[in-house]
Amino acid sequence: MKAHLHKQLKSTFMAAAALATLLSVTLTASAASLQAGKATPVKGLASVPAASTGHAPAAACTTLKASDVYWATLTDSGDVDQKVEGYPDGTSKVVAAFDYNCIPKKTKLSIIWSVDGEQIYTDSNTPKANDKANTYTYSLYNKDDSALTNGDYGVEFYIGDTLLTAGKVTVGDLNVKDVTTDTTKTTTSSTAEIAIQGTVVDSKSKKPINGALVIVLNEGVDPNAWLKDGKDEDILAFAKADGKGQFALNNPVPMNLALPWIVGAKGYKVIIQSDFTIEESTDDPYIMNITLERSK
Numbered sequence: 001m002k003a004h005l006h007k008q009l010k011s012t013f014m015a016a017a018a019l020a021t022l023l024s025v026t027l028t029a030s031a032a033s034l035q036a037g038k039a040t041p042v043k044g045l046a047s048v049p050a051a052s053t054g055h056a057p058a059a060a061c062t063t064l065k066a067s068d069v070y071w072a073t074l075t076d077s078g079d080v081d082q083k084v085e086g087y088p089d090g091t092s093k094v095v096a097a098f099d100y101n102c103i104p105k106k107t108k109l110s111i112i113w114s115v116d117g118e119q120i121y122t123d124s125n126t127p128k129a130n131d132k133a134n135t136y137t138y139s140l141y142n143k144d145d146s147a148l149t150n151g152d153y154g155v156e157f158y159i160g161d162t163l164l165t166a167g168k169v170t171v172g173d174l175n176v177k178d179v180t181t182d183t184t185k186t187t188t189s190s191t192a193e194i195a196i197q198g199t200v201v202d203s204k205s206k207k208p209i210n211g212a213l214v215i216v217l218n219e220g221v222d223p224n225a226w227l228k229d230g231k232d233e234d235i236l237a238f239a240k241a242d243g244k245g246q247f248a249l250n251n252p253v254p255m256n257l258a259l260p261w262i263v264g265a266k267g268y269k270v271i272i273q274s275d276f277t278i279e280e281s282t283d284d285p286y287i288m289n290i291t292l293e294r295s296k
Contacts, residue, residue, distance in 0.1 A: 208245025
């Protein structure tokens with residue numbers, strides 16, 4: 001979808017000549033706290049718990065959307081504790097995590113692990129259906145809890161033959177200190193990022209806008225110029241709202257950084273915000289409630 005996103009925007013949004021008449025509205029946002037789910041280790045090479053705070057049937061959920069894989073440590077209760085850039089020598093467990101919008105019924109995930117490019121483990125899991133956004137975690141460790149082999153670890157999550165999300169991390173980086181003994185916890189990511197999700201609705205009827213596009217451009221990109229003749233590589237993150245008006249950006253967004261945003265849909269005025277900033281104190285994920293006004 002990303003490769004054709006700019007073309008889709010041009011065909012969906014108003015003509016560039018009409019940009020001067022765009023509604024002067026800023027993005028509205030409110031923070032909401034969604035607890036990360038718990039991971040339940042099992043004795044084996046890997047455990048595959050799907051994090052979930054609720055187990056309501058996902059009748060309205062039709063497509064699982066996932067963020068990029070990030071790496072973490074867990075609390076004693078199995079919650080995500082810290083996001084990390086790598087793991088030190090002697091690490092006995094690595095935790096792959098991704099944020100998702102919802103989980104449809106009968107979703108089957110296939111998981112492939114590799115070290116230094118060589119496949120070492122495969123598994124499959126059918127998480128419980130869930131109509132709420134949350135976090136999925138998957139821990140990899142030896143049966144005897146011994147230290148993992150140092151190297152570059154990779155994980156891929158598939159639905160059928162389609163890659164859902166993937167990630168890589170290094171175990172044994174001498175520049176990464178042990179988070180279990182070092183109070184400085186230097187493995188925490190130096191770049192604070194946050195997952196974004198929310199809804200897009202009609203300003204008058206408050207009805208959801210199916211197909212609304214939410215675009216975050218890279219720092220310094222002129223959103224007005226991008227609409228006229230932009231490039232796909234200028235896109236930092238994007239999402240398309242579903243039939244309930246709900247969306248979840250495909251990539252996390254840096255905090256404390258002014259970024260250009262574009263929100264629009266067919267038949268509606270486009271919102272352009274050239275310097276929207278999310279404060280670092282905001283809860284993760286960040287929930288946005290966006291309203292669009294119909295074009296006259």
